[in-house]
Amino acid sequence: MQQRWDKISAWLREQQADAAFIHTTPNVFYLSQFFCHPHERLLRLFIFPEAEPFLVCPQMEVASARNAGWKNPVLGYDDVQNPWEMIASELAKRSVSAHATVAIEKEQLSYSRVEQLQAVIPHARFVSADEPLNRLRLIKDAGEIKLLREAAAIADYGVEVGISALKQGCSEMEVVARIEWEMKKKGIHEMSFSTTVLFGGKTAFPHGTPALAPLQPGDLVLFDLGVVLDGYCSDITRTVGFRSVNEQQQQIYETVLKAQQKALEQCRTGTIMGDLDRAARSVISDAGYGEFFPHRLGHGLGIDVHEYPSINETNDSPLQAGMVFTVEPGIYIQGLGGVRIEDDVLITREGCETLTRFPKELQII
Numbered sequence: 001m002q003q004r005w006d007k008i009s010a011w012l013r014e015q016q017a018d019a020a021f022i023h024t025t026p027n028v029f030y031l032s033q034f035f036c037h038p039h040e041r042l043l044r045l046f047i048f049p050e051a052e053p054f055l056v057c058p059q060m061e062v063a064s065a066r067n068a069g070w071k072n073p074v075l076g077y078d079d080v081q082n083p084w085e086m087i088a089s090e091l092a093k094r095s096v097s098a099h100a101t102v103a104i105e106k107e108q109l110s111y112s113r114v115e116q117l118q119a120v121i122p123h124a125r126f127v128s129a130d131e132p133l134n135r136l137r138l139i140k141d142a143g144e145i146k147l148l149r150e151a152a153a154i155a156d157y158g159v160e161v162g163i164s165a166l167k168q169g170c171s172e173m174e175v176v177a178r179i180e181w182e183m184k185k186k187g188i189h190e191m192s193f194s195t196t197v198l199f200g201g202k203t204a205f206p207h208g209t210p211a212l213a214p215l216q217p218g219d220l221v222l223f224d225l226g227v228v229l230d231g232y233c234s235d236i237t238r239t240v241g242f243r244s245v246n247e248q249q250q251q252i253y254e255t256v257l258k259a260q261q262k263a264l265e266q267c268r269t270g271t272i273m274g275d276l277d278r279a280a281r282s283v284i285s286d287a288g289y290g291e292f293f294p295h296r297l298g299h300g301l302g303i304d305v306h307e308y309p310s311i312n313e314t315n316d317s318p319l320q321a322g323m324v325f326t327v328e329p330g331i332y333i334q335g336l337g338g339v340r341i342e343d344d345v346l347i348t349r350e351g352c353e354t355l356t357r358f359p360k361e362l363q364i365i
Helices: 002-015 025-032 059-067 083-093 111-120 130-138 142-164 172-185 200-204 247-265 273-286
Strands: 019-022 044-047 054-058 074-077 101-104 125-128 196-199 220-225 227-229 236-241 298-300 307-311 324-327 330-333 337-340 343-347 352-354
Touching (some): 002 101, 019 025, 025 044, 044 083, 054 083, 059 074, 074 083, 101 111, 130 307, 142 172, 142 220, 142 343, 172 196, 200 220, 236 247, 236 337, 247 324, 247 330, 247 337, 273 307, 307 324
Parallel strands (some): 019 101, 101 125
Antiparallel strands (some): 019 044, 044 054, 324 343, 330 337, 343 352
């Protein structure tokens, strides 16, 4: 944690800022190892160029913050106290003036919270902390990579469970329930996002919602799932055929697989991220399906299931060792179905490591 604080403190000095006001659960966790969903209550982490940081959280969460390893001051408040009075006192101890420059997460901070902060620092000047925080989280350390690797292995198992649950007449929701029950048995408290299992024509909707339609022979089945392990997410997609696939379904599957392999071959340090997207997209376009690939190639993965970097054709930043992101081309055709193949990828000094390893050859179940 000290290294992370030091980097934020150094950035504050560069910006001539007096404090960073961190409020989003993922960034508080990244900088404190304390994970808390405060609901409507106040959760805040204050970091300074020189002074000691402090944490603000509901009183009922103070013990959890300490158990997570937070050893600096923590201001706990109950539901009838005004935490801003405590914050004002702590800021005064650190000589933060009414004209202070404060770094905030502009993309996430509500206007009402800004007003509360301005009541304490009435003439504050605000700068955005979003970009430095995103850059800091972009490169994963050894501990984060270990958790991401383990979360990916559990996601692999989730696909295996889902495939084993397929039988004629079962519903998408039944398969979702089976997957999540098996994840609970492994100690997983939370999925990275709502588990997606889609049958037949619904596979043509990239973000379709599982329902009660029965599985029929000839259906494509798309699984998109991930787990949260000690605060870190995984994300995998696999598509299989039930009993049989027709010629066009097989063709789009092979096209998507080829597109993903083309992108994975270029996953190494120095490659421009936009080139990955273009590599996969060119395979799909050359096969005549370009208009049916409507989304970017992938997204960063870590504490959030969607974080930096965005793997899209306009991103001209190079890949760096320690980045973790998804590679997930897809083809979606209304009336026929859709195919997406997604893996979690770690950039290493030698090339890349694919963290999700469930087989990708077309399976007919």
